[in-house]
Amino acid sequence: MAAGYLRLDAVVPDELNDRAIGVLEAGLPAVPYGTPIEDAFPTGGFTRDLLEVPEVAGALRGLVGPGATVDHHAVHVRRPRGGEAQPLHGDAIIDVRPDAFDVQLMYYPRAVEADMGGTLVVPGSHLRRTNESDTGRYQNLLGQVRLTCPAGTVMLLHHGIWHGGRRNDSDVQRYMYKIRFNPTVPQVLLWDTADLRDPAVARELDRRFPWYEHATGRLEVHNRVHLWRTMTADPTFDIDYWATRVSNRPLLRSAV
Amino acid sequence: MKQQVLVLYLANSSLDAPVVGWSSYDGTGAARPTAGDGDEPPYRSGVEALRDGWRLFQASQLIPPYPGHEYDTSFLKHEFFFEKLA
Numbered sequence: 001m002a003a004g005y006l007r008l009d010a011v012v013p014d015e016l017n018d019r020a021i022g023v024l025e026a027g028l029p030a031v032p033y034g035t036p037i038e039d040a041f042p043t044g045g046f047t048r049d050l051l052e053v054p055e056v057a058g059a060l061r062g063l064v065g066p067g068a069t070v071d072h073h074a075v076h077v078r079r080p081r082g083g084e085a086q087p088l089h090g091d092a093i094i095d096v097r098p099d100a101f102d103v104q105l106m107y108y109p110r111a112v113e114a115d116m117g118g119t120l121v122v123p124g125s126h127l128r129r130t131n132e133s134d135t136g137r138y139q140n141l142l143g144q145v146r147l148t149c150p151a152g153t154v155m156l157l158h159h160g161i162w163h164g165g166r167r168n169d170s171d172v173q174r175y176m177y178k179i180r181f182n183p184t185v186p187q188v189l190l191w192d193t194a195d196l197r198d199p200a201v202a203r204e205l206d207r208r209f210p211w212y213e214h215a216t217g218r219l220e221v222h223n224r225v226h227l228w229r230t231m232t233a234d235p236t237f238d239i240d241y242w243a244t245r246v247s248n249r250p251l252l253r254s255a256v
Numbered sequence: 257m258k259q260q261v262l263v264l265y266l267a268n269s270s271l272d273a274p275v276v277g278w279s280s281y282d283g284t285g286a287a288r289p290t291a292g293d294g295d296e297p298p299y300r301s302g303v304e305a306l307r308d309g310w311r312l313f314q315a316s317q318l319i320p321p322y323p324g325h326e327y328d329t330s331f332l333k334h335e336f337f338f339e340k341l342a
Contacts, residue, residue, distance in 0.1 A: 084290065085290040085291040085292060085293075086291065087291060088291055120291060120292035127329060128329050128330055128331075129328050129329065129330045130330055130331060134331075135331070136291075137263070137279060138265070138277055138279060138291075138332070139278065139279035139280070139289060139290065139291050139292070139293065140277060140278050140279065140291075140292065140293065140294055140295070140297070141265075141276065141277040142275070142276045142277060142297065144292065144295065146292050146295065164291050164292065166290075166291065166292045166293075167290055167293075210276065211265075211276045211277055211332075212276070213265075213266075213267050213268060213276060213332065213333055213334060214267050214268055215268065216329055216333065219327050219328075219329050220329055222327055223327060223329065246327075
């Protein structure tokens with residue numbers, strides 16, 4: 001929630017990773033927007049097998065719930081010594097829904113080393129209100145993640161997160177397979193909530209990232225509080241009184 | 257003479273605040289800076305860039321939030337453009 005993404009290192013077994021290369025090289029047929037997962041990806045097919053890896057299936061269910069639909073999917077290949085870095089961007093268009101979010105799955109079937117053009121991800125950027133590549137002016141932000149990972153790694157990202165494919169300066173081809181999912185149910189308490197009251201939850205939601213300006217970092221926490229209130233159906237949740245203090249209106253209460 | 261441009265994003269509106277983001281563009285063609293090409297900022301603050309000979313030519317204005325959007329976060333606010341001529 002604070003970082004805006006979940007990283008699952010090497011969760012996909014080697015057999016599926018090896019199978020992926022041929023599938024991604026051949027290309028995958030387009031899926032009509034809004035197709036249920038089970039219709040988009042038939043049982044026994046590569047993508048369905050990927051989505052049924054237990055760690056992936058569990059994380060997806062916790063974030064978008066049952067019945068999620070496929071927005072679109074795409075294969076991204078960075079050729080050796082080829083291409084330019086993408087400008088830092090958020091996918092689609094500016095999307096400020098306060099009570100829903102899409103999840104983007106990024107899957108890396110082969111290990112990604114530092115010079116292979118792994119995805120650039122900016123932790124904690126997902127609640128910024130910017131449109132697509134208007135952020136292209138930013139080349140480097142303190143604390144950014146220049147993804148390196150073992151084969152079989154899956155990332156699940158909030159739709160708004162700033163990211164970009166980096167320039168591949170190596171002699172090795174880099175593969176990434178992306179699927180965007182749309183929720184069809186309210187994203188409220190969909191995950192294992194046994195530790196919901198653990199103080200570690202509030203500590204995590206209070207995280208600041210190195211690229212935050214000091215003052216804006218406080219607003220990020222305020223905005224996370226509101227998203228967490230929605231995701232947990234708890235209108236009283238707060239961190240350090242940020243949201244409660246600025247909504248205290250005694251005059252309005254006395255007028256009722 | 258060709259222009260080299262350095263953009264620093266600072267942690268607050270003061271030029272001596274810490275650097276939180278950076279970009280550069282090289283009109284000489286000697287370098288090809290691009291997105292995600294480094295994790296370490298070139299300077300710790302805007303003033304440190306001045307001390308190294310960079311000339312400040314633009315600083316972002318301080319603009320109050322639009323009414324009703326006081327808690328929105330968007331672009332980085334404290335953007336400083338520097339140049340060198342090479």
